[in-house]
Amino acid sequence: MAARARRSRVLERGADGSAVTCSELPGGVRVVTESVPGARSASVGVWVGVGSVDETPRLAGASHYLEHLLFKGTRYRTGYDISATVDAVGGELNAFTSHEYTCYFSRMLAEQAATAVSLVCEVVLDATIARSDVDTERSVILEEIAMRDDDPEDTLGDAFAAALFAGHPVAAPVIGTVETISSMTRAQVAGYYHRRYTPDRMVIAAAGGLDHADVLRWVRAAFRDRIEPSPTNDPTLIRPAPPRTGRGRVITRPGTLVVHRDTEQAHLCIGVPAGHRNDPDRAALAVLSGVLGGGMSSRLFRSIREEHGLAYSVYSGASAYADVGSFSVYAGCLPDHLGQVAKLIGQELAVVAESGITAEELRRAQGQLTGSLVLALEDTESRMSRVGKNLLVRPNYRSVDDELTAIRVVTADQVAALAGELLRRPLTAAVVGPYASTDDLPAEFTELAG
Numbered sequence: 001m002a003a004r005a006r007r008s009r010v011l012e013r014g015a016d017g018s019a020v021t022c023s024e025l026p027g028g029v030r031v032v033t034e035s036v037p038g039a040r041s042a043s044v045g046v047w048v049g050v051g052s053v054d055e056t057p058r059l060a061g062a063s064h065y066l067e068h069l070l071f072k073g074t075r076y077r078t079g080y081d082i083s084a085t086v087d088a089v090g091g092e093l094n095a096f097t098s099h100e101y102t103c104y105f106s107r108m109l110a111e112q113a114a115t116a117v118s119l120v121c122e123v124v125l126d127a128t129i130a131r132s133d134v135d136t137e138r139s140v141i142l143e144e145i146a147m148r149d150d151d152p153e154d155t156l157g158d159a160f161a162a163a164l165f166a167g168h169p170v171a172a173p174v175i176g177t178v179e180t181i182s183s184m185t186r187a188q189v190a191g192y193y194h195r196r197y198t199p200d201r202m203v204i205a206a207a208g209g210l211d212h213a214d215v216l217r218w219v220r221a222a223f224r225d226r227i228e229p230s231p232t233n234d235p236t237l238i239r240p241a242p243p244r245t246g247r248g249r250v251i252t253r254p255g256t257l258v259v260h261r262d263t264e265q266a267h268l269c270i271g272v273p274a275g276h277r278n279d280p281d282r283a284a285l286a287v288l289s290g291v292l293g294g295g296m297s298s299r300l301f302r303s304i305r306e307e308h309g310l311a312y313s314v315y316s317g318a319s320a321y322a323d324v325g326s327f328s329v330y331a332g333c334l335p336d337h338l339g340q341v342a343k344l345i346g347q348e349l350a351v352v353a354e355s356g357i358t359a360e361e362l363r364r365a366q367g368q369l370t371g372s373l374v375l376a377l378e379d380t381e382s383r384m385s386r387v388g389k390n391l392l393v394r395p396n397y398r399s400v401d402d403e404l405t406a407i408r409v410v411t412a413d414q415v416a417a418l419a420g421e422l423l424r425r426p427l428t429a430a431v432v433g434p435y436a437s438t439d440d441l442p443a444e445f446t447e448l449a450g
Helices: 062-069 079-087 110-125 131-150 152-164 178-183 186-196 212-226 282-293 299-307 335-355 359-375 380-393 400-408 412-422 443-449
Strands: 009-013 019-024 030-035 041-048 092-097 102-109 202-208 255-260 266-274 313-320 325-333 428-433
Touching: 019 212, 030 212, 030 380, 041 110, 041 380, 062 092, 062 102, 062 131, 062 186, 079 092, 079 110, 092 110, 102 110, 102 380, 110 202, 110 212, 131 152, 131 178, 131 186, 152 255, 152 266, 152 325, 152 428, 202 212, 202 380, 255 443, 266 335, 266 443, 282 299, 282 313, 282 325, 282 335, 282 359, 282 400, 282 412, 299 313, 299 325, 299 335, 325 335, 335 412, 335 428, 335 443, 359 400, 359 412, 428 443
Parallel strands: 030 202, 255 428
Antiparallel strands: 009 019, 019 030, 041 102, 041 202, 092 102, 266 325, 266 428, 313 325
């Protein structure tokens, strides 16, 4: 008997005639689609609520390892067959792994949407994880780790996270370490896959020129015997995302972590802990980041690049996870300029912490954030990512209008209060460059971050 979906519900309608619809199949797999009239492409993703925070120390990097292995072959197709199927229709097939989830996705012509659903689901559900592939991809991942270590900005990001989130799983790099990848066995990787990749942890998201009922039918066929009757009669349509709390106690280390690299530039990241993904101040933090380092009119860009010519790249940003987050500033400059760049960053942070932002800066940051949010949804892959991630990680679905409203109602007073709280905290910093230790850093930098 075909598995019936719990009643479907339209979550959102767009001015362009698009509609976001969600259903939950027995067994817990959730299916969400955004039908876009006139779209000639379709993007499909399987979002799995499994990432590096779910790994034990011995399995560090297992989630990312699986991202490589699942494309190598299934019970029905070889790795070559998978690639050939995608190439034959001019499509794309890819994946990425984060701390809290992994996404496998495909983009094809709308008339090939059934193939995209079937292929991506097959890759996620029916991978064979052959011993020979484990060994081959081990070498590939070790090369990837070496490539990361050669990239100062990647190295900087890992160093900053290690210092700021010490004690929490997000402090560790998603890719794992040379030691864990070198020693991980086929049995360990396959066991992790079979334990973690269960339907109740998955969201199937699709967007473009497709119909929700068709996608439901294709997903039922792909999951076949994996769809089992739910043990509960609760008719709730969307289960809230399982909370990822209590994953570890953050032990932030104010001060500076130095990673020596024989580079022509010094790369620095300075920041503080901030709110988690669903923190009520997330929109105010986005505005604050926009004012400080969100574009060419931002304070840091104008001061450090335009007025003083001390760096090519300087910006601020925020990261957010289920129970932790951060606000940070990045700059890359000549080693001789590091002290002055650090001093200017400190001055801008201090001014905003003391005086807040102007009405014009608020208006400009809100316009930048709302405009970029809408423009980012011009293609089906972005739309698929929005609805899929939304359903996977948030306790309540948030529409585009919800996101836009949250930004537009932020006030200058809210930003000032948040800046006063965050930017007066002791700063944590990481530096990658031609420095053996913190003793080699200029005095202005050590005054800023200790």
